[in-house]
Amino acid sequence: MTARYPIAIEQGSERTAFGIVVPDLPGCFSAGDTLDDAMMGVEEAVAAWIDAALDAGDTIPAPSSLGIIQADATYSGWTFAVVSVDPGLLDDTIERVNITLPRRVLKRLDALARAAGESRSGYIAQLTLEEPRRIA
Template sequence: MRYPILIEEGSDNAAFGVVVPDLPGCFSAGDTLDEAMEAAREAAAAWIDAALDAGVDIPAPSRLADARSLPGYEGWSVGIIELDPALFDDSIERVNITLPKRVLRRLDDLAAARHQSRGAFIAELTMHKR
């Protein structure tokens, strides 16, 4: 999926600033244009991940012409970041993992104490704030 970005050009004394206007509050910066673009991709991925965790709908990308005409960004360049569609995929996937029996037993005991399945417990562990 491609999202338009707005880029404020950097200088010797200031970083490049990047805003993803379709994702409210999503912005980043970098000392070079390449660093700023990569930081924008990372910020957008984190924004989408947090929104999915919170049950918030992910806005569709706007048209470049719409991004170009946003008030307050006169003189900024317009670009595109491409996001991996897997970021938006909340479908269930079966996985096979290998663990020592003692670790698996401990995992199952912890899950049982929370009245959860093994899979639900693992998912909960990974969804906690980092």
Template sequence: MNYPIVIETGSETQAFGVIVPDLPGCFSAGDTFDEAVSGAAEAITLWIEDAIENGQNVPRPSSLDELRAGSGWRGPEWVWGFAAINPALFDDSAEQINITLPRRILARLDRRAKEENKTRSGMIARLALTA
């Protein structure tokens, strides 16, 4: 999945800035063009994860042509591009897995799950998301 991004060209003394028009408040920067684009992909991923955790809708990527036609980002200082995002970020389907853990770890996990009124799977998911 590719989100359109707008890159403000940098120089030897100014960083490259990146704006993600589809995701309000999502931006990034880097000392080089490549760093800026990589940073944008990371910023988009974090933005989406935060929105999902907070029950907000995540806008799908807009058409680059539509964004370019209606934007104020025109001129030689702005370059349009895309940041590739793993579509699995949007996949909430459950998948059964098989893991092996020492019994003492399972006992601690089960105890914490019970204290928080969660299942073992729910506890593992919560811990993974907060790590």
């Protein structure tokens, strides 16, 4: 089931960007010169926030009702909407996969996994989880 998190949108102008916050996800926000830019950014920010929280072993808060956020004086004068979260982002179910690699690459992968004290699957997962940090 898709989760829908309420968002609060601060209107932009010719001199200021549109700002969007996700009150249920502390520190999750976006900004953009246009509302479309800010909305695309908030979708990415929510995905990144959830991914980082899961990596840290944190619990993902359930979405509040839109009415609760609208009643919060912090957001007086703001516009409200919701952002949908792909349920796959919240799913840590183990799934078996089949990959095809040349033997020489597989041997190298297994050696690296052994050296790291990991299983092949664990090593691939570790590399995948670390990769975004290397890019950032």
